[in-house]
Amino acid sequence: MRSTPELDARAGLEKLATYPFQIATWVDADGYPVSVAVEGDVDAGAGTVSFAAPAGLAVPSDRELSLTGSHIRPQPGYGYDERRHVTVWGRVSGAGRGRAARLTLAADRAWGWDESEVPFFEYSERSLGQSRKYFDALSRERGTPVKPRLSLRFLTLRTTRLPFLTATIVPVMLGILIAASHGSFDLVSAVLTVIGASFAQLAINVSNDVFDTAQGADDANVTPTQFSGGSRVIQYGLVSFRQMATLAFAFYVAAAAVGLVLLAIRGSMPLLVIGVVGIVVGLGYTAPPLKLVYRGLGEIAVAVGFGPLMLLGAYVVQTRGALRIEPFIASLPVALLVALILYVNEIPDRRGDAHAGKRTLPVRFSRTAVVGGYRATVVAAYVLVLVGVAAGWLPLPALLVLLTVPLARRVDAGLTPNYDNPYGLMSVMGVNVKLHLYVGLLLIAAYVVVLVAGAVAPGVPLFLR
């Protein structure tokens, strides 16, 4: 994959014609480049540029000359933007003498970059091969491996995608609080549940990168964002494939160890079933043979894993296996909203995913269907809360989640106009992540109210039942 777009000569000339002047450059007799600004008349149809011969300089006709157009817009206090440049090469021939002398370049190749056509982040991603080549060459030169680096703090954040742990913390905390509202609470097992579930998600995050790299999805993606496209630490050469695989294995082992401790101290058949299903769904998310996300089942896997499984798992640890409908109902809006995080994040990845055979929902369906699917699912999440409250399954303060409707509307409104613009979609993805988090926090807050009210004013009815 070339980092900088090769252009055909005509396309290069058409771009060159948009610049107010061009920089004519050739290599002089001493082997140094000489550059002089000229004002060329571009004839893209004829494939030529003619310009007045610069005074006092001998322009050679026996070697290539380039004409470059370059543009920035200064932004005081910031730097500049609107970067673009184009270079056209060819041989020159001359006509006329003295001040009337004109030179004509016959263009035969061109290249350039325009950040309005190829955004800087995509341009950088397309250039990863050049960076690898650089470090390989430097390593050979020094006889020792030289790799790009990142501080441990940043590397940890990037490798594990730590900020996404909210997807685990929300359902687990909710499950613990609902159990507490039912009179079951054990601090040690609650803390262990948070730790074990977090290890499980970190294992899934890291192994997702391992399998997506093995199957080519992350390499094919040239428009990753902070929310999509994986951690890219393997692609960037910051962490090796083997190190990532080892890290994923270590997180799985840690999660399993905590799970076994929980089974030992708070074990029950429901917890065992939830644990086994969780391992199958977590591993099967990207790993063969299931590869759920490659089959368009990623959203369901994520919804089940980070909705009912996490919430009910945390709940049954506290209740020693006793189940009720309330935690299941509470897990449903959380499940739908966490699935929507994946769903929206797959939109900018869809070309790379399609290339790697990853048949996600945005790969399979049209823009209209995908946006409609978002709208229907987010409405369903709110309806579930309303029905849950009306039926007396969820507490009245759970209606606080309606405060997040403006966030859902912002995501809905931002999807269509930014559907083909990964970087425009970044802020939409950010709001969508907040939507899940805020709904989760408000449900948590609702159960804090239930617990506090139960302690200080037990007679206050907080359920419509």
Next chain:
Amino acid sequence: MASLPEPVERLLEAALVGELTVVNSAGRPITYPLIPLYDGDKVYLTSSTLFSRKLEHIKANPRVSVSLTDPVALGGAAGRATIQGDARIIEDDPHGGWERLLPVWEKKEPSIVTFLKARVALPLFFERALIEVTPRRVLYWADGSPARPPVVTVAGMEAA
């Protein structure tokens, strides 16, 4: 000691962007718009490893030029210049070695410090090599027009 004529130093100090031209193995000039940085003696540019093809060319052929041509990028200055020189790649520490030029870079592009603080977002952009250009010969057009011959100066000497 200043190695460049004073008007060219002023252009270098003002330039948000200049054009580095290197010569590839086929003898073809290749031009890259970059921010030129000047320490009063040598001209520096930096290159991310992402866009390091230019470094390969310089290692094979250190003869380069830095031109200052765009009045918009030169703060409205009418003068134009081309500095021919010999380039050296400084890449002892691609992770942080280039940061010694950060104060000069920041003067021209203040946002770079903000981006550097968030280097986790694009780590390879901040893995960089320095290009140090020792000026040999300077061509200067006081009014920027190629209709008049440039004033040619051998670096460190009087105008010819």
